Amino acid sequence: MPVDLSLYLVTDSTPAILKGRDLCTVVESALQGGECCSSLLPIIQLTPAGVTVVQYRDKTNDTGVQVETARKLHQVTKKYKVPLLINDRVDVALAIGAEGVHLGQDDMSFMEAKKLLPENAIIGISTSSVEEARKAAADGADYIGIGTMFATPTKTNTKSVIGTAGTQVILDAIKDSAIGTVSIGGINHSNVQRVLYQSQSPKKALDGVAIVSAIVAADDPKASAEQFVNLIRNPPRFAQASNPPRANEAEALLNKVPQIIRNMVKVHPLVHNMINFVVSNFVANVALSIGASPIMSPYGDEATDLCKFDGALLINMGTLTSESVSNYLKAIKAYNDRGNPVVYDPVGAAATHIRRNAVTQLMAGGYFDLIKGNEGEIRQVWGSSAVQQRGVDSGPSTLDGNQKATLARDLARRERNVVLLTGATDYLSDGERVIAVENGHPYLGQVTGTGCAVGTISGCFLSAHRSDRLLAVLSGILMYEIAAENAAAKEYVRGPGSFVPAFVDELYAIRTAAANGDDSWFDGRAKVHEELPIAAIMALPTRASRIRNPALFICDIQDKFRNGIYEFPKLVSTTEKMLRAASTLQIPVFITTQNRAKLGKTVPELQQHLNGPHIRADVDKTLFSMITPEIEKLLPAPDSAPLDVVIVGIETHICVTQTTLDLLERGHRVYILVDGVSSINPEERGIALARLRDAGAVVTSSESVLFEILGDAAHEAFRAVSGLVKETKETTKGALGVFSKI
Numbered sequence: 008m009p010v011d012l013s014l015y016l017v018t019d020s021t022p023a024i025l026k027g028r029d030l031c032t033v034v035e036s037a038l039q040g041g042e043c044c045s046s047l048l049p050i051i052q053l054t055p056a057g058v059t060v061v062q063y064r065d066k067t068n069d070t071g072v073q074v075e076t077a078r079k080l081h082q083v084t085k086k087y088k089v090p091l092l093i094n095d096r097v098d099v100a101l102a103i104g105a106e107g108v109h110l111g112q113d114d115m116s117f118m119e120a121k122k123l124l125p126e127n128a129i130i131g132i133s134t135s136s137v138e139e140a141r142k143a144a145a146d147g148a149d150y151i152g153i154g155t156m157f158a159t160p161t162k163t164n165t166k167s168v169i170g171t172a173g174t175q176v177i178l179d180a181i182k183d184s185a186i187g188t189v190s191i192g193g194i195n196h197s198n199v200q201r202v203l204y205q206s207q208s209p210k211k212a213l214d215g216v217a218i219v220s221a222i223v224a225a226d227d228p229k230a231s232a233e234q235f236v237n238l239i240r241n242p243p244r245f246a247q248a249s250n251p252p253r254a255n256e257a258e259a260l261l262n263k264v265p266q267i268i269r270n271m272v273k274v275h276p277l278v279h280n281m282i283n284f285v286v287s288n289f290v291a292n293v294a295l296s297i298g299a300s301p302i303m304s305p306y307g308d309e310a311t312d313l314c315k316f317d318g319a320l321l322i323n324m325g326t327l328t329s330e331s332v333s334n335y336l337k338a339i340k341a342y343n344d345r346g347n348p349v350v351y352d353p354v355g356a357a358a359t360h361i362r363r364n365a366v367t368q369l370m371a372g373g374y375f376d377l378i379k380g381n382e383g384e385i386r387q388v389w390g391s392s393a394v395q396q397r398g399v400d401s402g403p404s405t406l407d408g409n410q411k412a413t414l415a416r417d418l419a420r421r422e423r424n425v426v427l428l429t430g431a432t433d434y435l436s437d438g439e440r441v442i443a444v445e446n447g448h449p450y451l452g453q454v455t456g457t458g459c460a461v462g463t464i465s466g467c468f469l470s471a472h473r474s475d476r477l478l479a480v481l482s483g484i485l486m487y488e489i490a491a492e493n494a495a496a497k498e499y500v501r502g503p504g505s506f507v508p509a510f511v512d513e514l515y516a517i518r519t520a521a522a523n524g525d526d527s528w529f530d531g532r533a534k535v536h537e538e539l540p541i542a543a544i545m546a547l548p549t550r551a552s553r554i555r556n557p558a559l560f561i562c563d564i565q566d567k568f569r570n571g572i573y574e575f576p577k578l579v580s581t582t583e584k585m586l587r588a589a590s591t592l593q594i595p596v597f598i599t600t601q602n603r604a605k606l607g608k609t610v611p612e613l614q615q616h617l618n619g620p621h622i623r624a625d626v627d628k629t630l631f632s633m634i635t636p637e638i639e640k641l642l643p644a645p646d647s648a649p650l651d652v653v654i655v656g657i658e659t660h661i662c663v664t665q666t667t668l669d670l671l672e673r674g675h676r677v678y679i680l681v682d683g684v685s686s687i688n689p690e691e692r693g694i695a696l697a698r699l700r701d702a703g704a705v706v707t708s709s710e711s712v713l714f715e716i717l718g719d720a721a722h723e724a725f726r727a728v729s730g731l732v733k734e735t736k737e738t739t740k741g742a743l744g745v746f747s748k749i
């Protein structure tokens with residue numbers, strides 16, 4: 008049955024939220040938030056007019072009180088012609104004749120509830136992953152509650168906090184279904200528009216938001232509901248229409264750049280820098296030299312006044328302190344509320360635990376018009392689990408140009424903003440267009456602050472040119488990088504030291520030329536082209552880091568191969584050790600055989616270890632890859648919980664290779680045990696392992712993996728596993744002796 012989910016009120020009877028008030032009175036007040044229109048509408052409204060659904064969620068009272076309260080609430084909701092759903096309790100819903108129920112993953116199944124409830128009852132299901140959402144849609148649920156959007160004190164036992172990015176993935180996965188969708192968790196007046204805007208996938212958007220505390224705990228629930236209705240009806244102020252690429256996009260953009268620079272100089276924008284202390288002075292001088300007005304203020308409360316100058320805010324977390332994040336969040340809110348541009352430079356994003364957390368908090372806490380960073384930083388923001396960053400440098404590059412372009416494009420698409428991935432070539436994308444810029448000079452990499460200044464410059468251009476953010480940032484980078492080339496070409500510039508003053512002079516020279524309407528400095532100088540990204544960043548190899556979610560894959564260790572495969576018994580002994588450890592640690596095991604009828608079963612030495620609940624599959628196949636449809640069905644979706652697949656078996660260059668590539672392609676991480684894989688020709692091993700390492704797999708040893716899974720000598724299985732390692736030390740040595748020479 009269709010249900011208007013736009014403003015979905017979930018009740019809470021805990022004293023901290025209800026504050027001694029009567030629940031029915033609070034709910035009635037919230038329902039009055041749309042009273043002007045609701046009496047004209049049928050019981051299931053199709054236009055948002057105040058609270059559109061109420062869910063009675065009571066975790067404290069016993070059944071008798073719940074039935075009594077639900078009955079009273081139903082009187083109220085009926086008056087406002089709004090459906091009442093009961094959380095968890097089908098029996099309570101039946102007792103009072105409620106319009107439906109909301110069920111969690113651990114509650115009565117959809118099918119059972121469907122059997123018990125009347126034909127037209129509304130049934131909603133909580134989901135936090137793609138599989139749960141797909142299942143609810145396939146079962147025929149009326150809507151899904153997707154969450155938890157943001158961590159919230161109202162429900163602390165939530166399975167996962169998925170944010171707008173996770174919600175978007177779920178919406179995308181069910182884009183072909185008509186099922187209703189509502190987001191829940193930590194949603195309030197200041198983030199509701201962003202939740203709706205940033206969660207949207209190209210083909211499916213949220214139908215509404217479910218709110219507990221922001222309405223039930225509000226001093227004035229009616230005013231709160233009214234405010235939600237207004238916010239839900241309008242896009243956030245920072246929302247922008249997309250600019251789909253046209254033919255010759257780079258050329259079309261370049262034609263506009265001089266004009267954009269002239270305009271920026273004329274506007275003389277203010278740029279509010281919350282920037283690291285190392286580069287503050289240099290960056291302020293750069294901003295002045297291009298004709299902007301910099302102010303450096305790390306004090307979040309000051310932003311409420313500063314944002315009124317309608318300039319841009321730069322968040323550069325280069326010298327993070329314990330107070331930085333809360334100050335940033337205040338400032339971001341002030342600029343977001345006003346619709347003024349915010350630039351995020353996640354300096355050193357992957358370097359430390361504190362910085363990684365700061366990235367998570369800031370990404371959840373506000374909207375950034377531009378995210379600018381090097382490869383390591385942008386990968387961290389994207390959510391790669393294994394970024395290596397030493398200090399603030401990018402760390403070793405793992406992506407080629409095309410992959411960088413794809414990363415920038417996909418992050419911009421996901422966040423619905425603009426992303427600049429900096430490096431010798433800069434990749435700039437708004438989620439549709441990707442522009443590669445090859446201007447600049449190596450001296451820029453030798454002077455502290457030159458990267459940070461790009462964030463500030465971008466802010467200046469974003470605030471002066473609002474209609475096309477990609478064009479604004481492109482103009483800023485070109486002004487900056489051409490000035491660097493001009494400075495480095497001066498005969499008195501001998502290195503980074505003499506480069507700095509020359510660079511500031513050249514920025515000033517371009518600014519002066521632009522102010523005089525002279526664009527000759529730009530003629531033929533831009534080294535810019537359009538980059539066509541590959542399919543999707545999901546296809547990028549996910550480099551493995553720490554093993555967190557292990558699974559053991561045993562590939563085709565069958566009798567018929569015994570005589571042909573190089574050092575077969577040693578591979579079997581490694582596999583036996585891994586199977587025994589998997590049983591102790593209850594690691595899920597997936598086994599395949601290739602054409603069992605012809606090539607025989609998994610070898611007898613391993614058979615005794617192939618029982619138990621952790622043995623998830625034992626599949627015969629003709630495919631070379633182990634990722635058969637049967638096994639694929641059993642794997643978790645990588646966006647919810649990528650596996651750390653430890654693989655052993657044969658042949659390295661055929662079935663092991665194809666399994667590894669399939670797993671990487673699906674976003675899982677793969678660890679190939681050098682002492683557990685073999686081929687008929689030993690030379691094939693080295694070639695295949697090198698290829699798979701390039702593709703993103705980790706080539707390692709059985710013992711190393713076992714200790715990594717344990718992680719701590721205090722692990723309850725430590726004694727058992729270390730005992731096993733000791734017991735098998737001779738066979739391990741033998742296997743390494745032959746297999747480690749790759």
Ligand SMILES: Cc1ncc(COP(=O)(O)OP(=O)(O)O)c(N)n1
Nearest residue numbers: 094109110111112133152153191217
């Ligand atoms: C609309 C909506 N979505 C999700 C939930 C959470 O339900 P559940 O997972 O069953 O957790 P509890 O509410 O039982 O704590 C919900 N209630 N409503």
Ligand SMILES: Cc1ncsc1CCOP(=O)(O)O
Nearest residue numbers: 159161162192193218219220
């Ligand atoms: C019931 C529930 N399920 C996931 S989060 C949540 C509580 C949401 O409460 P609030 O709107 O106060 O953050």
